[in-house]
Amino acid sequence: MWRHGRRWWPKGRPLRHRHLRPNATPLLSDSPATVDELGRKPLADALAARLMRLQRDEAASAQPKAVMVHLHGPWGSGKSSLVRFLEDTLTAQDPPWLVVEFNAWRNARVKPPWWNMLTEFKRALDRRLPWWRRRWLDLRWAWVSPSVENVYMVAGGLLALAAAAFAGSTITGVIEKWQGTLGGIITATGVAISFLRAPMLGGRRAAESFDALRTDSFRPFITLFDMLATECPCPVLIVLDDLDRCDAGTVTDLLEGIQTLFRGQPVVFLAVADRYWITASFAQCFSLFEDGGDKARPVGDLFLDKMFQVSVTIPALPVAVKRAYLGRLLGAAETDLPEEARLPETAVRHEEIQAAIAAAPEEQRPALRAQAVARLSTAAADKVVEHRLLRWVSYIEPNPRGMKRLVNAIGMTQARSLLEGRMVDFDAIVLWTILELRWPRAAAAITADPTLIDAEGQGPETLQAAWRDPLFQKIACELDEVQVRG
Template sequence: MPLRNYGVLAARVVDQRREEVDDSPFYHLHLVDAEGIAYRASVNVQSLQAPSELLYVVIDDFRGPVLDRLPAAGSGWRGLASQPDAEGLDFIRGNLFDPSAMRAVPPDLPPGENDLADLLDHFVLRAINDSAAAVYVFGEHWGPEPDRPDRVFGFVPGNGIHDIHMNQGSTSRFRRDDGVWQDGGVLIHLPSESRWIAVFVAFQSQAWHTDDTTGHMIDAPPPRPADQVEWVFDTPAQEDRLRRRPLATALARRLSRSRQDEPDLSFLLHIDGAWGTGKSTLVNLLRTELPREWLPVDFNAWRQTNVGPAWWALLVALRQGITDKTPTLRGRLRLRLAESWMRLRREQLALAVLLLLLIACAALLLLGRELATVTTTVTAVVTAVGALWAAARFVGRFLQWDSARGARLFEQSNANPMRDIAEHFAWLVAKAPGPVIFFIDDLDRCSESYVVELLDAVQTLVRDTPSTTAHSRSFGRDHRGSVFFVVAADGSWIRKSYEVAYEKFADSVAEPGRPLGHLFLDKLFQLRVSVPLIDAQRKQYYLARLLRLRSPTDAEAVRQEIKRTRDLLTNTTTDDGILRIMDSADPAVYDQVADLAVIRLTDALVERATEHRLQRFESLLAPNPRSMKRFVNAYSMLRAVRILEGSTVPFDPLALWTIIETRWPGLADHLRAHPEAILSLNGMSSDRDIVPVTLRALLEDPDVRRVTTFELGGPLTPELIRACCGESLPAV
């Protein structure tokens, strides 16, 4: 028999609590609707039947017709009938998600191991901190219970929702609750991010082949071994086991703010890390954290290496991305025709010559035999040759742009091909349904020649085209939309590629502490972010998660401390305040609240306070009009990475280290490997041999000495350098 009181609750979440009981733990939400009525929604995080671990799927950017049928935000409880047209959920028949995407997650691993409650925490806490967020809970309603306080949150009367999971294909005594179009779930709407998040849960004992009327199991589920280690594949992860999502959230906010502050400027972000450090995983998470209106364009550089010119591959990827976002065949055809017409108008010279020659041919026909035979013959030859040239040029422009071979011919047959290419790229960007962001991966698997070719093409396409020109206005475009590029690659690979390509210029261009490769990276990218390193504790948690292990801990005490620490972080408005809280946190608590600490760093009040403090270091920066902005961005991202690595290095030393990284990246590379070399740079040691010959000129550089001994944060020591690079400071 179907659930008696199935429906959906539209409300706002104001609190959450984990509950640990022996038989079946829950994750509780405290929700309040627009009328002030309180509810408790209880999500199972463990099964009464073996296997105890639930299946779950979290969709970061959920879409579907169910969103169009939801009641108004905050409107409270609405009962629904268990039938197809009653707006309920059905995991099997509703096409909500791919069931094969569901994963088994232990309900309550020791803090930091990403159990199901951790996953719910990540999204629920965001909804609690966003006053505009709306939550929809599907399940069975119970209560109200007059004069009886809620046993978890204490509000009166007790009132709530349960069975927030799949409610069909059950075994044993739960078979009586089977039905169709009555499955449970949680939908969270974050308007500030233009995003819907969906959380769906099922029991492993439930069947996915059920009767269309009763919802009863038709085929029994296959048995699953109780003790089995998961197969782990060396592919970019979709599950955030290493807590990279907070960094992805911070990057997404940084990119969104850059677009708001400077809408006409493009932005290039470099995600730096060696092979296997998780660059692609971070890129995947960043993609899901961006606002929904952005247009992501995936570009695997390695697969494009031998296909065609780099600019052509980028152009094809952009066109395909726009086409995929164009829902109708009519819209795609209109885009293609508009693109062809734009190319046609650009060929004004060829069209003019062809028109003049046609007029000449017509004049010959009208004049007839009066003209001399020689004149007629010469004119006919010139006309034929000119017509062939104009026609070939005209037709070629259409054929060449649609194939890799044609793209190469286009390059060879035009005196200034990149101008037209950049104009065409900008035209396509203007046709995109939202801001365009390229995700370039596997560049550090390509040859040095292709690395340079691709990055030079990117620079040409997004920087060398003026935002407003007479040429562009003639084609009906008065501005160029900004384009964002995220390049995930080992920085040393990119630097070496440029050093090989421009080897002849290395001695004349490179500077002490700023080798040629670093100069190119500084010119290309506005922001560089290193992938966080994995400390010993995180390695232990990660291995335990893969092996499905548990370890004893005082879970309830840790949870209470986590909640207290999160409350403190939510109420602080300075970088220093966040650091003090994190520095005093127990290791088990630190890992659980690091995500919130990183997200708090991107809060507008915290960022303003940070920028104000960083202005004290302005005299140490390079004399560049954009150096201060780059300094602020670099510090903010470096602080986020350090927190995720477990390092709470103080504000001032990290600011000085950020300056060294940005002004003398070659010196920073050496100090990472040899922190004790800082003693020779700041005058605390006379040992010059610890500094390589290529950097010894910096020993006498007054700017370097001033940074390393600055009154705020200095003098830098080997211990501070190690902390700035991710190690924890020794206890005092």
């Protein structure tokens, strides 16, 4: 016998219920994954290794700056799951990173948009600090933060000091002294702070109101952020999630605020959003600059190019991974795990790694790809890439920032191509990465129709505009349809 609800059924007797069928497909959750079933964790580990190096370099420099990273992918592509694996990797370090999760969409109605980001930063930091450092941080936050609620905290602190100062006096004497001197000072101070600072935070016209009262209206925000970053005993990652659900004003205000106000500390910001949503937001807010501009590189793309040091695209799923994942969703039995495989230590260059993976049995390739992605995320691998880039030096932007961004982009493109199970020539990766970074709209058109790479400027307007650039022509002539499809 077995039980269903309140009834017992004999074994072997079919259960006739219109809601329970033998081959019914289970309901599935759309929450971010906690178990890596799509092979995304190797990419998260590779990104984590790159972020740790960038943050360490910035922290050691004479003038540290924030690290801006962009994770691109359309809705439903698995960005949140990859972020979850990234957080797991960073919090497992020694010391563990502080990860601040800020959902831009849920906080879009609060202006300025980065105020709630600061409060989320403080909440996360409070959970990491001992109690006595939390109390000290609260006092400093109350003194700096231009919020009316903090007037009462400051007044309470002054009252405690007054009680200590008048210890030993009679109650009547304390009251008389309070009414005569200290009470008037605290009252006047509270009123002044209320009038000067209350409009700043929590209201929808916060920035505008406070700007009318003082010249450097954003200095308290900068001070608060610097204070939190300095007080934090470990590296910090701030995740800006759901940006591609916000309106154009929120996207531009948040990213511009981070770029202009919070760049003075070696904190890593990760913007999780569809690339085209961000570029369209900047294009809408700065439409004045579109008139007469470069059609191949519109203003939205330029903002994206100058804002982020590292851009990562969610990889596509190989057919084998799709089939296995779909089988697990439908309840198919798990197959035996393949024997552990190791990537040869001598495989360092991109071609050597690809050859080693191709020579292995099919069931061992996922493990080898994961090892390859980890190997390509090291500083030694970046040095190999930099050396091999000398061949294409005339195609690279002549500035250090552009070169560093290109090396990071090539490393992540290598990782993505390996995880997708594609065999791509290294030089083709370099050329395509340069093209995609400088002319993303033309690259998107060619991706949709790879035959356009040989069309000599024929096709959409963005591709025609890019073709007028001699550098674009040189790169396009180096590539062919087969390489682009790869």
